[in-house]
Amino acid sequence: MHQSPQQKKSxxxxxxxxxxxxxxxxxxQTVSRVVNASPLxxxxxxxxxxKAIARMNYRPNSVARNLAARRSALIGVITxxxxxxxxxxxxxxxxxxxxxxxxxIVVASAEYPVLDEIRRCGTELRGHGVDGVIVILPTSLRLxxxxxxxxxxxxxxxxxxxxxxxxAIEIDHELGSxxxxxxxxxxxxxxxxxxSGPLDWDCSSLRRLGWxxxxxxxxxxxxxxxxxxxxxxxxxxATQQLLDSRAPFTALVAGNDQIALGAMEALWENGIEIxxxxxxxxxxxxxxxxxxxxxxTTVNHDFDLLSTTSLHLVTQAISDPQAPRLHHKIVPDLxxxxxxxxxxxxxxxxxxxxxARRLPGRRGKAE
Amino acid sequence: MHQSPQQKKSxxxxxxxxxxxxxxxxxxQTVSRVVNASPLxxxxxxxxxxKAIARMNYRPNSVARNLAARRSALIGVITxxxxxxxxxxxxxxxxxxxxxxxxxIVVASAEYPVLDEIRRCGTELRGHGVDGVIVILPTSLRLxxxxxxxxxxxxxxxxxxxxxxxxAIEIDHELGSxxxxxxxxxxxxxxxxxxSGPLDWDCSSLRRLGWxxxxxxxxxxxxxxxxxxxxxxxxxxATQQLLDSRAPFTALVAGNDQIALGAMEALWENGIEIxxxxxxxxxxxxxxxxxxxxxxTTVNHDFDLLSTTSLHLVTQAISDPQAPRLHHKIVPDLxxxxxxxxxxxxxxxxxxxxxARRLPGRRGKAE
DNA sequence: GGGGATACTGTTACCGCTAACAATTGTTAG
DNA sequence: CTAACAATTGTTAGCGGTAACAGTATCCCC
Numbered sequence: 001m002h003q004s005p006q007q008k009k010s011x012x013x014x015x016x017x018x019x020x021x022x023x024x025x026x027x028x029q030t031v032s033r034v035v036n037a038s039p040l041x042x043x044x045x046x047x048x049x050x051k052a053i054a055r056m057n058y059r060p061n062s063v064a065r066n067l068a069a070r071r072s073a074l075i076g077v078i079t080x081x082x083x084x085x086x087x088x089x090x091x092x093x094x095x096x097x098x099x100x101x102x103x104x105i106v107v108a109s110a111e112y113p114v115l116d117e118i119r120r121c122g123t124e125l126r127g128h129g130v131d132g133v134i135v136i137l138p139t140s141l142r143l144x145x146x147x148x149x150x151x152x153x154x155x156x157x158x159x160x161x162x163x164x165x166x167x168a169i170e171i172d173h174e175l176g177s178x179x180x181x182x183x184x185x186x187x188x189x190x191x192x193x194x195x196s197g198p199l200d201w202d203c204s205s206l207r208r209l210g211w212x213x214x215x216x217x218x219x220x221x222x223x224x225x226x227x228x229x230x231x232x233x234x235x236x237x238a239t240q241q242l243l244d245s246r247a248p249f250t251a252l253v254a255g256n257d258q259i260a261l262g263a264m265e266a267l268w269e270n271g272i273e274i275x276x277x278x279x280x281x282x283x284x285x286x287x288x289x290x291x292x293x294x295x296x297t298t299v300n301h302d303f304d305l306l307s308t309t310s311l312h313l314v315t316q317a318i319s320d321p322q323a324p325r326l327h328h329k330i331v332p333d334l335x336x337x338x339x340x341x342x343x344x345x346x347x348x349x350x351x352x353x354x355x356a357r358r359l360p361g362r363r364g365k366a367e
Numbered sequence: 368m369h370q371s372p373q374q375k376k377s378x379x380x381x382x383x384x385x386x387x388x389x390x391x392x393x394x395x396q397t398v399s400r401v402v403n404a405s406p407l408x409x410x411x412x413x414x415x416x417x418k419a420i421a422r423m424n425y426r427p428n429s430v431a432r433n434l435a436a437r438r439s440a441l442i443g444v445i446t447x448x449x450x451x452x453x454x455x456x457x458x459x460x461x462x463x464x465x466x467x468x469x470x471x472i473v474v475a476s477a478e479y480p481v482l483d484e485i486r487r488c489g490t491e492l493r494g495h496g497v498d499g500v501i502v503i504l505p506t507s508l509r510l511x512x513x514x515x516x517x518x519x520x521x522x523x524x525x526x527x528x529x530x531x532x533x534x535a536i537e538i539d540h541e542l543g544s545x546x547x548x549x550x551x552x553x554x555x556x557x558x559x560x561x562x563s564g565p566l567d568w569d570c571s572s573l574r575r576l577g578w579x580x581x582x583x584x585x586x587x588x589x590x591x592x593x594x595x596x597x598x599x600x601x602x603x604x605a606t607q608q609l610l611d612s613r614a615p616f617t618a619l620v621a622g623n624d625q626i627a628l629g630a631m632e633a634l635w636e637n638g639i640e641i642x643x644x645x646x647x648x649x650x651x652x653x654x655x656x657x658x659x660x661x662x663x664t665t666v667n668h669d670f671d672l673l674s675t676t677s678l679h680l681v682t683q684a685i686s687d688p689q690a691p692r693l694h695h696k697i698v699p700d701l702x703x704x705x706x707x708x709x710x711x712x713x714x715x716x717x718x719x720x721x722x723a724r725r726l727p728g729r730r731g732k733a734e
Numbered sequence: 735g736g737g738g739a740t741a742c743t744g745t746t747a748c749c750g751c752t753a754a755c756a757a758t759t760g761t762t763a764g
Numbered sequence: 765c766t767a768a769c770a771a772t773t774g775t776t777a778g779c780g781g782t783a784a785c786a787g788t789a790t791c792c793c794c
Contacts, residue, residue, distance in 0.1 A: 016750055027774045032752065042772060063433045063496040064750035067779050072430060074473075074495070082459040083654075091458075092449040095474055104473055104495060106441075107462055128441070128471060129430040232658040258655060265658040287450075288625060291599040291632040293660040383780055394744045399782065409742060431780030434749050 015058045024052035035060055066129055075103050075314055076125030079136040080113045084230040085258060085286045086301075087136060090158075093307040094134065101315055106130060113138050113201075115145050122149030132314040134158055138201040154317035156310045159202060167313050169306060169328040173203045173283075176299040176332035177210025180253055180281045183297075183334055185218050188343035189251040189279060194225040195238045195263060197255030204255055207283065211253050223249045228259050235262025243270055250278055250343050257282035257289040257298055264292065264339070275341030285335050295337035306330055382425045391419035402427055433496055442470050442681055443492030446503040447480045451597040452625060452653040453668075454503060457525075460674040461501065468682055473497060480505050480568075482512050489516030499681040501525055502533075505568040521684035523677050526569060534680050536673065536695040540570045540650075543666040543699035544577025547620055547648045550664075550701055552585050555710035556618040556646060561592040562605045562630060564622030571622055574650065578620050590616045595626055602629025610637055617645055617710050624649035624656040624665055631659065631706070642708030652702050662704035673697055 017035075021028040026049060033041050034049040041049075052058075066072040075098060079087045095105045108124045110117035122145075125133055132154035135146060146155065147165065155166040184192050194211045197204035208225065215222055224247035228238035235254060239262065242249070252267075254260035260282030264274055272278050274294055282289060285300035309328060316323055384402075388395040393416060400408050401416040408416075419425075433439040442465060446454045462472045475491045477484035489512075492500055499521035502513060513522065514532060522533040551559050561578045564571035575592065582589055591614035595605035602621060606629065609616070619634075621627035627649030631641055639645050641661055649656060652667035676695060683690055 014750085018750080028751085029753095029775080030773060033773090036752085040772065045772080059490060059493055061434075061496065061750055062494040063430060063439060064779090065752075066430045067428075067434050067781085068750075068752040070752095070779070082462075088455055088459060092455060092476070095449070095476060104475070104491065106471055106473055108471075109459070109462060123426060124471065126426055127429040129428065232655050236658065261655055261658045265660070265662075268660065288599050288628055288655065291603065291628045293632070293635065295632075381780085385780080395781085396745080396783095397743060400743090403782090407742065412742080428780055431749090432782075434751085435780075435782040437749070437782095 014061055015056045016061070017058075020049070020052050020056055020058045023056060024049045071131050071318075072129040073103050074106050074128060074130045075311070076121075076128065076130035076133040077105055077107050077136065078118065078121045078125065078133065079107065079109045080117075080138055081111065081230060082107075082109050084256065085284050086256065086303075089286070089303050090136060090307060093303050094311060097304075097308045097311045101311060103131075103311070103315070118145040119149055122146070126150075132156070132318045134310050134314055138203060140202060152321070154314055154321060156313045156317065158306065158310050165325065167317060167325045167327075169310050169313070169330065171203070171301055171306065171330045171332060173206035173332070174210040174213070176283065176301075176334070177207040177253065178214040179210075179332075179334050180283075180297075180299050181211045181214035182218075183336070184251040184253070184279060184281065184340065185214065185220065187251075187279065187340060190220055190343070191223050191249045192220070192251045192253065193223040193242055193247070193249035194253045195235060195242065195255055195259055196225065196227050197230050197259065199227050207253070207255065223247070223251075228255060230256060230258060232258045232262035232265070235259030236266045237262075239263040239266035243267075251340070252278055252280045254280060254282045257284045257286045257292075257296060260289070260296055260298070260339075261292055264296075275339055276344065279340040279343075281340060290337065292339070294339045297337045297340040298335050299332045300335045301332050302330065381428055382423045383428070384425075387416070387419050387423055387425045390423060391416045438498050438685075439496040440470050441473050441495060441497045442678070443488075443495065443497035443500040444472050444474045444503065445485065445488040445492065445500065446474065446476045447484075447505055448478065448597060449474075449476050451623065452651050453623065453670075456653070456670055457503060457674060460670050461678060464671075464675045464678045468678060470498075470678070470682065485512040486516055489513070493517075499523070499685045501677050501681055505570060507569060519688070521681055521688060523680045523684065525673065525677050532692065534684060534692040534694075536677050536680070536697065538570070538668055538673065538697045538699060540573035540699070541577040541580070543650065543668075543701070544574040544620065545581040546577075546699075546701050547650075547664075547666050548578045548581035549585075550703070551618040551620070551646060551648065551707065552581065552587065554618075554646065554707060557587055557710070558590050558616045559587070559618045559620065560590040560609055560614070560616035561620045562602060562609065562622055562626055563592065563594050564597050564626065566594050574620070574622065590614070590618075595622060597623060597625060599625045599629035599632070602626030603633045604629075606630040606633035610634075618707070619645055619647045621647060621649045624651045624653045624659075624663060627656070627663055627665070627706075628659055631663075642706055643711065646707040646710075648707060657704065659706070661706045664704045664707045665702050666699045667702045668699050669697065 017028045017031050021031045024031065026045060030041060030045060031049055034046050077091060077094060079091060082088050091107060098105045106125060106128050108121035110121060133150060134156050136158045138159060157166045157168045159170060181192060192215065194208055196208045199205050212222060224242055224245060226238045226242055228234040235258060252263055254263050260280050264280055267274055267278055274280055280296065282296050282298040285298045289296040289298050384395045384398050388398045391398065393412060397408060397412060398416055401413050444458060444461060446458060449455050458474060465472045473492060473495050475488035477488060500517060501523050503525045505526060524533045524535045526537060548559060559582065561575055563575045566572050579589060591609055591612060593605045593609055595601040602625060619630055621630050627647050631647055634641055634645055641647055647663065649663050649665040652665045656663040656665050
């Protein structure tokens with residue numbers, strides 16, 4: 001047995017239903033019933049067919065099946081900036097969740113969420129006959145593009161800011177950011193800077209909003225704020241820019257963990273200690289951030305919950321297109337580690353200690 | 368214009384070739400020709416058909432097309448441990464490369480490269496009618512499973528240790544590791560530890576081999592070696608274990624950057640400074656490692672080259688199944704950063720300085 | 735003006751499967 | 765014994781395309 005794999009047929013010149021049917025001495029439909037576990041087959045027949053299937057190493061051709069049954073067992077995922085931790089982790093998580101529901105994932109991705117790209121992704125996925133689509137949508141601006149491409153198809157939008165025609169799941173970024181900022185405030189910080197991710201991403205602008213609201217609620221002045229790309233590299237540059245601006249701050253809310261990592265490096269290089277001089281908080285809780293120096297305090301998102309939920313919702317929308325389109329919200333939580341410390345000195349930054357006082361860096365009133 | 372998207376047909380109840388044909392007053396085949404850019408259509412007819420296509424928002428159903436044409440424009444990717452940086456980055460990179468060749472990627476993944484899982488992945492992909500498969504194979508042990516599942520299909524194996532029936536691309540992990548180790552030696556290190564990834568992964572065992580060979584070539588004793596999972600978490604634990612064993616070392620080759628990150632944290636926590644007391648080298652050059660403290664010296668792999676090459680090879684194998692199956696090797700390079708320093712003290716570790724001398728930690732002879 | 739390219743366009747048969755319905759056999763009740 | 769009904773199994777017609785082949789004009793040339 002298992003003598004020469006060479007003479008075994010390539011799995012790509014497939015055995016068909018008909019050949020199996022002939023071998024088993026039944027009609028092709030009976031084979032189809034066996035394959036699809038229909039109860040309408042006599043036990044003896046089923047056994048005979050199964051034996052033939054095994055012997056001939058038959059595998060159903062899902063392309064043909066999809067065509068006939070008008071389903072593909074494929075779920076499309078549209079995503080952007082796959083390089084950053086959030087999206088890429090989400091994809092693997094979705095892929096895993098899909099497997100459990102015996103679906104597969106086809107990814108269409110683009111660098112930036114611009115209209116044309118969304119259209120392209122949608123068309124591509126449509127072309128593959130996906131049964132439903134999950135859109136990881138970083139911005140609410142492109143909903144029209146979605147509707148144009150997907151119409152009434154089963155679509156779940158992940159990260160959409162507010163309710164609209166598709167089922168949506170949203171992480172409450174603003175809340176997460178507010179919690180993070182408030183935590184800094186309870187640690188005594190009064191000058192809290194913010195390095196956002198790209199502000200045309202909803203999560204970024206919401207996180208910045210949370211930061212602002214938290215400070216306003218405490219009647220604290222807004223610290224300096226800059227925008228950055230999602231990478232550590234960009235976070236480093238943004239922090240440098242922040243330092244160069246000489247605006248004072250003793251704490252920093254970064255757009256994600258990667259930006260936070262870059263920020264910390266920039267701080268260290270400028271002789272600023274973390275957390276004794278500046279505290280840092282990130283977003284995403286990537287597995288590595290626990291091992292940063294110091295371990296990063298960060299806002300955790302339950303990606304697995306997010307992906308299982310969204311998959312459940314698409315499959316549900318697929319099987320019942322009439323189901324109401326709900327809006328779900330996922331609440332993040334703060335993981336406290338050592339990158340945040342109490343504010344001990346009034347102005348926490350080493351080499352700029354003197355300069356800071358003189359700068360017109362404050363806004364609002366600290367009552 | 369663009370009044371109510373509601374009344375627009377869902378893109379999922381598709382317009383067919385026949386409806387377009389009728390609308391344009393031609394046969395379905397003519398429409399097919401237009402869609403496939405056949406030169407055998409008169410300019411006027413083509414224009415008329417194109418107008419109908421645009422008006423009706425027709426999109427070809429690729430499932431039907433795939434069935435008829437026996438191709439799917441889908442390439443399957445089998446991969447393992449998607450959580451670690453290498454595989455996950457490779458997937459996004461492949462996905463991008465595929466897009467440029469107007470292919471799409473379907474991923475089938477499993478936690479560990481065991482026989483059953485490989486079989487399952489293969490069957491799943493076959494089921495989706497992929498035209499070819501890229502297997503990111505961390506171990507050579509399962510080639511039989513591949514042959515059983517894929518037969519003579521167009522398969523490219525990425526990371527296979529040596530030539531076999533399929534086209535293979537290999538990163539020369541051993542060379543990379545040797546270079547890394549030799550670099551440590553040139554920096555004066557004599558006691559070089561190794562934290563491998565899981566040793567049933569080829570890349571791990573090859574990296575350990577490279578480390579060993581480099582030391583043997585210099586007639587240096589092998590430092591302590593332990594095995595670890597791919598995560599920072601595991602790297603941390605492994606390093607702790609290494610320290611507990613009290614075997615002396617002044618440098619450390621880690622299985623990947625994440626392990627290195629965990630290792631560095633463990634070292635710091637034990638009061639060991641990097642690089643002045645222990646130097647650390649990682650593998651993969653993930654974008655973050657430049658911002659570790661200290662920035663990590665690491666072995667870089669050109670993932671983009673890897674993915675474009677492998678995609679080229681599959682598509683080539685698809686179009687010409689008779690093409691010879693070659694074996695390609697990709698050479699990594701060492702990125703030098705600050706986590707490695709010259710060995711300054713004979714025994715470089717703080718709290719164990721005295722103990723180390725007395726320990727029977729050496730093997731081999733230092734001639 | 736007829737024969738034969740040339741340039742299009744249409745017809746017919748699949749691809750491998752599912753869905754709907756028809757046919758067959760066995761069982762039961764009247 | 766036979767109608768009525770289950771329980772199985774078979775038949776036929778697509779799904780939406782492509783491929784191969786078969787027309788039908790049109791044009792050119794002798």
